[in-house]
Amino acid sequence: MLASIRPDSWTLPLFLHVLGAMVLVGGLLVTTTSALVARGDGRLLRIGYMTLVTVCLPAFVVMRLAAQWIASKEQLDGSDAPTWVGIGFMTADAGFVLLLIALILGGIGVRRLRNGRTGLVRASLFISVVMLAAYIVTIWAMGAKPA
Amino acid sequence: MSLNDWLLALHLLSGFALTAAIVLFWVAIVAIRRTDRPEQVVAAARLLPVGSVVVIVGSLGVVIFGIWLAIALDGVEVWNGWVIAAIILWAVGTETGRRSDPEFAPCVNRAKELVAAGQTEPDARLAELARTQKGLLLHTIATVAILLILVDMIWKPGA
Numbered sequence: 622m623l624a625s626i627r628p629d630s631w632t633l634p635l636f637l638h639v640l641g642a643m644v645l646v647g648g649l650l651v652t653t654t655s656a657l658v659a660r661g662d663g664r665l666l667r668i669g670y671m672t673l674v675t676v677c678l679p680a681f682v683v684m685r686l687a688a689q690w691i692a693s694k695e696q697l698d699g700s701d702a703p704t705w706v707g708i709g710f711m712t713a714d715a716g717f718v719l720l721l722i723a724l725i726l727g728g729i730g731v732r733r734l735r736n737g738r739t740g741l742v743r744a745s746l747f748i749s750v751v752m753l754a755a756y757i758v759t760i761w762a763m764g765a766k767p768a
Numbered sequence: 769m770s771l772n773d774w775l776l777a778l779h780l781l782s783g784f785a786l787t788a789a790i791v792l793f794w795v796a797i798v799a800i801r802r803t804d805r806p807e808q809v810v811a812a813a814r815l816l817p818v819g820s821v822v823v824i825v826g827s828l829g830v831v832i833f834g835i836w837l838a839i840a841l842d843g844v845e846v847w848n849g850w851v852i853a854a855i856i857l858w859a860v861g862t863e864t865g866r867r868s869d870p871e872f873a874p875c876v877n878r879a880k881e882l883v884a885a886g887q888t889e890p891d892a893r894l895a896e897l898a899r900t901q902k903g904l905l906l907h908t909i910a911t912v913a914i915l916l917i918l919v920d921m922i923w924k925p926g927a
Contacts (some may be wrong), residue, residue: 624799643918646784647791654792654818664811667801713921754926760784764777 634690641684646760647751648676656746663734665744673749677700681720685713708762712755723748739762775837778831782829783918788825790865790911797907800875804895805887807888809879816876819913827862831855849926855919864906 643767655669688709692698697706723745792815799812834854838846847850875897882891 632922640915640918641924643784643787644791647788648795650818650822651795654815655794658814658818662811662814664808665814668795668812668815674796676795703798720907755816757781760781761777764780765773767769 628694628754631691631694634687634694637683638687638691641680641687642756642760643681644680644755645677646686646753648680649756652677652746652749653753656743659739659743659746661739663737663739663742666739666746667731667734669746669749670742672754673723673727673745676747677720678724681713683715684718685717688690688713702754703766705762705766711760712759716752716755718751719748723752772840772874775833775840779833779837782826782833784920785822785826786830786892787826787874787914787918788790789819789826790914792819792822792863793868793907794911797872797904800872800898801904804890804892804898806882806891806894809875809894810883813876813879823865823911827858827865831858832855844917844927850920850924853925854920857913857917857920861910864913864922867911868906868910870900871900871906875900 651672652669655665655672659665659669689698692702692706692710697703702710726741726748727745728740730743730745733739733741796812796815796819800809801814803809834851836848838848838851869877876892878894878897881893882888920925
């Protein structure tokens with residue numbers, strides 16, 4: 622039904638947007654789990670931070686660029702965009718700021734792990750917990766499309 | 769918001785949970801395969817219980833809410849080709865994913881035994897168990913099946 626009213630040219634950007642978002646949320650699940658179960662275990666914190674760098678960052682770029690692509694095709698990037706699109710852009714852009722902060726904090730923190738200091742990496746990963754919560758709300762908004 | 773809006777949102781959230789768990793398992797598999805140190809394997813394995821819960825919630829939710837949605841929506845039927853294809857791919861993905869889990873269990877168990885015995889040095893047998901080709905193949909098939917479901921959901925061939 623939806624496919625019949627969606628032009629073919631919209632499907633690739635939509636696919637890339639959803640795929641990027643799914644991988645991003647998967648990466649955030651890893652970082653969140655690392656933050657919550659590591660209890661100072663530097664090895665698991667390092668896995669969490671490396672996931673932030675190698676999974677979350679590229680997935681975010683794909684998700685955000687594809688979002689802009691599909692929004693421009695559907696002409697949803699103007700000031701009169703529906704609420705659910707606004708929620709998506711707001712959480713994506715705020716999420717990018719949080720992701721950058723987490724990457725910088727974690728980058729410094731990973732160097733300090735050798736000395737047994739886990740605070741900065743843990744702080745970095747706890748930022749990703751906030752991001753995951755925000756993106757769960759966003760996924761709900763993308764699906765339910767509140768007015 | 770209508771019931772169908774909620775069903776779509778829950779279907780989508782379940783799909784995200786399923787793929788998030790697959791990403792989590794990939795991270796754990798890569799971390800386990802890259803090391804021969806017991807403590808490193810045990811650390812990566814601490815991700816797995818969360819992944820197991822999320823994958824169950826996601827895989828059940830995606831098929832339950834998906835079929836419910838197909839019944840509830842006008843113009844979509846459970847016997848549409850793309851819906852049947854998605855259900856078959858879901859079955860392939862969940863079964864191969866379920867079978868990949870026990871392939872990595874011997875590696876995790878050995879790592880736990882070594883750590884409990886106080887051995888932290890690299891272990892050749894552990895490295896061999898970590899590099900199980902069958903486990904990797906099964907998880908790859910599960911991932912491809914879930915990726916094809918996403919392609920099917922977006923392109924809806926034949927709809």
